Structure formats: C-alpha cells, structure tokens
Amino acid sequence: MTEKITEPSRQTPVxxxxxxxVVGGGPAGISAAIGAADAGASVIIAERYGFLGGIPAICNMEPSSWCRQKDTVMPGGVQALLEQKMLACGAAEKPLFEPSASYNYDTETLKFVIDELLEEHHITPIYHCLVTEPYMEDDSMKGVFTESKSGRQAILxxxxxxxxxxxxxxxQCGAPFEKCSLGGDEKENMMYGTLIFGASNVNVPKVRENLKEHPEMLDRIRHxxxxxxxxxxxxxxxxxxxxGFQNQIIFNRMTQGEVTAINRVRVPVDGNDVLSLxxxxxxxRxxxxxxxxxxxRYEPGFEEACLRHFAAAVGIRETRRIVGDYQLTMEDxxxxxxxxxxxGVYPVCMDGPKICRAALTGAHFQIPYRIMLPQGIENLLVAGRPVSATKDATHTTRGVDFCMITGQxxxxxxxxxxxxxxxxxxxxxxxxxxxxQQQGVQVF
Ligand SMILES: Cc1cc2nc3c(=O)[nH]c(=O)nc-3n(C[C@H](O)[C@H](O)[C@H](O)COP(=O)(O)OP(=O)(O)OC[C@H]3O[C@@H](n4cnc5c(N)ncnc54)[C@H](O)[C@@H]3O)c2cc1C
Incomplete structure (x- = not known):
C-alpha cells in the first residue's frame, strides 16, 4: 500500500x-539503565511489553551464555551481576552440554529478578509503552513519543x-543503517525467526536414558x-x-515432566514489517x-507430550544495523x-546459520565505543543487536552478553x-x- 493520509497536528502530554x-528493556536495555544509574543519572526505561528481559524473556531463550567454556574470557559487569542474582534465586542451572561453563535461565523468574535489579538501582520502568518516534530539535534528540493505553504521550x-x-x-532519526533482505543469498539473507515452545507431560527420565545411550545426540559445540x-x-x-531444522531440535532445560523451551522452528520474517511478523x-505456531x-510419534519420552506454551512472540535474530563511527568486522x-x-572484552565465538564456534580458548577481542554512535545524530546512542557491524560479524555481536556490554x-x-x-x-x-572498570567490566 502506498496510499498516505495527513494527520492533524496536536498537543502531546509529557x-x-x-x-x-533507555528505549527497550532487553539485555542491552537493562545494562544501559544500570550503567547510567550507577554513573549518577536519573533513568527511565520504556518497554513495549509488560516485563523486561528482551528476547530471553519474550522468547524463552534460556542459554544466554551458551558459548562459554572453562577458559572463556568474559566481560563481567551487568551480565555477571544478573547471573549471580539468578543463581541466588535458584533460577539458573548447568546445561546438559558438559563441559560448558554457562547457565540456563528460568526465563519466567528472570522477569521478576530484573524488576528487583531495577528497583535496587533506582531506575524507573514504564511498561506497556511502545516508543514510536523520536522528538528532535535539529539533529539533536530531546525525547520520544510513545503510544500506550494512556494514548500518545512524550518522554523527555x-x-x-x-x-x-x-x-x-x-x-526514524534518519541515521544511516544496513539491513539484509528476505530470500537473498547466503551473505545477504536476513536470519530466520524462531517461535520457541514448551512441552509438558514428557517422560523426562526416558529422555535422559535415551541421551545416555546415545551421547552423540548432544552436539557439545552447537549445544x-x-x-x-x-x-x-x-x-x-x-x-x-x-x-525448521531437519534433523534436530535444541532444548536446554528439563523440569519434572517438562521440556521448557524447544527451539526448532525457522521462518522467514522481517521484524520491521507488521504484516511479515x-x-x-x-x-x-x-x-x-x-x-x-x-x-x-518418534522421540522416546515424548509419547504423551502436550503443548505447554508458545513463547510470547516469534524471536527476531536480525534486522537493522546502524552505520556508526566505526563498523566492527569479522577480521577484528x-x-x-x-x-x-x-x-569491554568479548570472547571469539560465533553463532550463525553456517558458522558455529564456542569460546573454547581464552581468545578475545575488544569492543570499540564508536560502534554505538549513529552518524549525524546528537544525544543518541545505539546498543545491543543493531550496533555498527558487518553482516558476518553479527554472528558474534548478536550474543546476549555482547549486547549487555554495549548497553552498559x-x-x-x-x-x-x-x-x-x-x-x-x-x-x-x-x-x-x-x-x-568500577562497575566490574573487564575493559582490556
Ligand atoms: C530464537 C533465538 C535464539 C537465540 N539464542 C541465543 C543464544 O542461545 N545465545 C545468545 O547469546 N543469543 C541468542 N540469541 C540472540 C539474542 O537473544 C539477541 O541478539 C539479544 O537478545 C539482543 O539483545 P537486545 O537487547 O539488543 O535486543 P532484544 O533482546 O530484542 O530486546 C529489545 C527490547 O526492546 C523492546 N522494544 C523493541 N522496540 C521497542 C519500542 N519501539 N518501544 C519500546 N520497546 C521496544 C522489545 O520488546 C525488547 O524487550 C537468540 C535470538 C533468538 C531470536
């Protein structure tokens, strides 16, 4: 549809x-909020859903640090803080994939733990609040417009x-960005989306027994x-x-009678397009x-399995990447x-459709500040998945822990x-x- 209408001008309440x-409360957003608050700023975080956590919480994505092994160099900071809190709540557990040094999160408790973290750091959350447009004067950000059950409002x-x-x-500010297309070639194709779902009434002891008999079923590198x-x-x-995958599913946690998050579905989706979503x-579904x-029908232990839940939304792996003051490359x-x-430092690890590398050694690189600076706009920073990076580098930069460091x-x-x-x-x-460094990040 190319038809357009002109909206009447109006006064917008603040x-x-x-x-x-901070716009968006995923791994990058919560780290940004804590980083700013601990450095002395008053902070609001606006989130379109009724909880924070981003993909891990929206999509029940349990293994935030899946790539981590014994010798992996980790950046620390909010990522480590959150992990300690999740462990203290009994909501983080070791994966099936030994010798991984990561944890799988109970992604429901995660929502509660993040609420608590925010309160402890004196951050004001505003939930159910979709940020729709920037409010700018010349090239400078002054705030945003929001839409919610309260109508159209502004946050300055x-x-x-x-x-x-x-x-x-x-x-929306007009900052330059790159974005792949749907159905392009391998190098240019946007990564698939995934709706994670859970199963109940699973005979978990039988699943474990089958895994013991067939250890080759656990791909230790790809998890x-x-x-x-x-x-x-x-x-x-x-x-x-x-x-979806033709030979496998991914799952990470089993509780009594449940496999909480099954990751198999792969659908083409443009996460910036409401009809595609x-x-x-x-x-x-x-x-x-x-x-x-x-x-x-065919998987031992799943004979009586029922649908437990669908994740709150299809998970988006890739959309826009800003072109910032520096673009991180695979060679970097x-x-x-x-x-x-x-x-901050980050381990050399990758997770893409044709490339997978866990952080088996201490190899690591440094993350430059300039990848968060969108060109031509003042007072705005971009953190998380859309930082300035080449397409192939996104197999590293989209990792949860990477997003958290850029946020902080x-x-x-x-x-x-x-x-x-x-x-x-x-x-x-x-x-x-x-x-x-004062906030616990390993910078060098
Ligand atoms: C199915 C799937 C499996 C994955 N598996 C792994 C894995 O095993 N390990 C790993 O490290 N990474 C994994 N990833 C990648 C990782 O989850 C993401 O790259 C990471 O969560 C990105 O963090 P973020 O904070 O930048 O964005 P997101 O996690 O996407 O968070 C963005 C937040 O902003 C909110 N938001 C968006 N737009 C607006 C708006 N206009 N107004 C208000 N709020 C808004 C969203 O609701 C969301 O809460 C996976 C991704 C998917 C989809």
Whole structure:
C-alpha cells in the first residue's frame, strides 16, 4: 500500500522526564539503565511489553551464555551481576552440554529478578509503552513519543539510548543503517525467526536414558540435541515439517515432566514489517504443533507430550544495523583486535546459520565505543543487536552478553556526557573506561 493520509497536528502530554531514557528493556536495555544509574543519572526505561528481559524473556531463550567454556574470557559487569542474582534465586542451572561453563535461565523468574535489579538501582520502568518516534530539535534528540493505553504521550530526556534491537529510533532519526533482505543469498539473507515452545507431560527420565545411550545426540559445540526421532520419522516416510531444522531440535532445560523451551522452528520474517511478523507468528505456531506431533510419534519420552506454551512472540535474530563511527568486522573479531576506545572484552565465538564456534580458548577481542554512535545524530546512542557491524560479524555481536556490554557502556557514556556537558562523541574515553572498570567490566 502506498496510499498516505495527513494527520492533524496536536498537543502531546509529557508523561515523564529523565536524564537518560533507555528505549527497550532487553539485555542491552537493562545494562544501559544500570550503567547510567550507577554513573549518577536519573533513568527511565520504556518497554513495549509488560516485563523486561528482551528476547530471553519474550522468547524463552534460556542459554544466554551458551558459548562459554572453562577458559572463556568474559566481560563481567551487568551480565555477571544478573547471573549471580539468578543463581541466588535458584533460577539458573548447568546445561546438559558438559563441559560448558554457562547457565540456563528460568526465563519466567528472570522477569521478576530484573524488576528487583531495577528497583535496587533506582531506575524507573514504564511498561506497556511502545516508543514510536523520536522528538528532535535539529539533529539533536530531546525525547520520544510513545503510544500506550494512556494514548500518545512524550518522554523527555537529555540522552536517549536506542536498545530496541531494531534501531527503531535511530532509523526514524534518519541515521544511516544496513539491513539484509528476505530470500537473498547466503551473505545477504536476513536470519530466520524462531517461535520457541514448551512441552509438558514428557517422560523426562526416558529422555535422559535415551541421551545416555546415545551421547552423540548432544552436539557439545552447537549445544544442539540431534533427535533420533527425525531419522525414525524419515525411515517411516513421515513428512518432516518444512520450516525448521531437519534433523534436530535444541532444548536446554528439563523440569519434572517438562521440556521448557524447544527451539526448532525457522521462518522467514522481517521484524520491521507488521504484516511479515503476523505471517511468521501464524506459520510458526503450525510448525511448532507439527514438530510436537513428530516428537510424540518418534522421540522416546515424548509419547504423551502436550503443548505447554508458545513463547510470547516469534524471536527476531536480525534486522537493522546502524552505520556508526566505526563498523566492527569479522577480521577484528578473529584477529583479536584491540581498540583505544575499548569498552569491554568479548570472547571469539560465533553463532550463525553456517558458522558455529564456542569460546573454547581464552581468545578475545575488544569492543570499540564508536560502534554505538549513529552518524549525524546528537544525544543518541545505539546498543545491543543493531550496533555498527558487518553482516558476518553479527554472528558474534548478536550474543546476549555482547549486547549487555554495549548497553552498559552506552549507559555510562550518556551519564558522563551530561555531567561533563559534552556531546556523547566527545566524552573522555579514559573516564568512560575507568567507570566501566568500577562497575566490574573487564575493559582490556
Ligand atoms: C530464537 C533465538 C535464539 C537465540 N539464542 C541465543 C543464544 O542461545 N545465545 C545468545 O547469546 N543469543 C541468542 N540469541 C540472540 C539474542 O537473544 C539477541 O541478539 C539479544 O537478545 C539482543 O539483545 P537486545 O537487547 O539488543 O535486543 P532484544 O533482546 O530484542 O530486546 C529489545 C527490547 O526492546 C523492546 N522494544 C523493541 N522496540 C521497542 C519500542 N519501539 N518501544 C519500546 N520497546 C521496544 C522489545 O520488546 C525488547 O524487550 C537468540 C535470538 C533468538 C531470536
């Protein structure tokens, strides 16, 4: 549809004011909020759903640090803080995939733990609040417009951090970005979306028994569960549902009688397009139920399995990436590059459709501050999945822990730029690095 209408102009009520506004409460957003608050700023975090946590909480994505092994160099900071809290609540457990040094989170308790973290750090959350547009004066961000059950309102802030996962705000400001297409070639194709779902009434001891007998079913590098049900289905000429892995499912946690998050569905989806998202949700639910039927027929332990739940929404792996003051490349990652404006270290690991590398050694690179600075816009930082990186580098930069470090750095940078009365581009890198270290981040 290309038809357009003109909206009448109107007066918009201001809902709230803060030093720093964080838009989107995923891994990057919560880290940005904590980073800014701990550096002395008043902080609001606006989130479109009724809880924080982003993909891990929306999509029941349990293994945030799946790549982590014994020798992995981790960045620390909010990621480590959250992990301690989850462990203290009994909501983090070791995965099936020994010798991984990661934890799987109970993604429902995660929502509660993040509420508590926010309260402890004096951050104001605003839930059920979709941020729709930037409010700008010339090239400078002054706040945002929101839509919610309260109608259209504005939130004003001295600095805004776009943690929407999609660079929604930066794109609306006119900042340059790159985005792959659906159905392009391998290099240019946007990654598939996934609706995770859970199964109840599973005979968990039988699943464990089968795993013991067939240890080859656990792919220790990819953390995938190679299901023998798929080969049995194939032998019996049972049609494998087409929109997902053809030989395996991924799951990480089993409770009594439940496999809490099954990751198999792969659907084409443009996460910036409401009609594409609608199609993806509908297609995914069918695919998930067809998967469950296959498991019921052919996977030992799943004979009586029932649908436990669908995740709250289809999970989006990739949309926009800003073109920032620097673009991180795969060569920077594999070459373990160091940067003068490092905001944290990150292990050399990757997770893409054709590439998978866990952090089996201590190899690591440094993350430059400039990947968070959108070109041509003042008072705005972008953290998380859409930071400035080449397509192939996103197999590393989309990792939850990577997103958290960029968030924490953007939060501190915003607070410092207000205190020092300088644009975010002109803050002292030395001061930023010192603040990051004080907040427990390994910068070098
Ligand atoms: C199915 C799936 C499995 C994955 N598995 C792994 C894995 O095993 N390990 C790993 O490290 N990574 C994994 N990832 C990748 C990882 O989850 C994401 O890259 C990461 O969560 C991105 O963090 P983020 O904070 O940038 O964005 P998100 O997690 O997407 O969070 C963005 C937040 O912003 C909110 N938001 C968006 N737009 C607006 C708006 N306009 N107004 C208000 N709020 C808004 C969203 O609701 C959301 O809460 C997986 C991703 C998917 C989809």
């Amino acid at each position: 809902l709230a004011l803060a030093d720093v506004l 802030a001295k600095r805004v951090i776009d943690c929407t996962g999609d660079a929604d705000i930066a794109a 995938e569960f190679i299901s023998d049900g798929f080969s049995k289905a194939r032998e019996n000429h049972y049609p494998i549902p087409p929109h 609608t199609e993806a949700e509908i297609l995914s 069918k695919e998930a139920l067809d998967t469950l039927e296959l498991l019921r 990652i594999t070459g373990e590059r160091q940067f003068d404006d490092s905001v 750095a953007a939060g501190i940078a915003s607070a410092l730029s207000i205190q020092k009365k300088v644009p975010v581009r002109d803050i002292s890198i030395d001061l930023l690095q010192k603040n990051l």
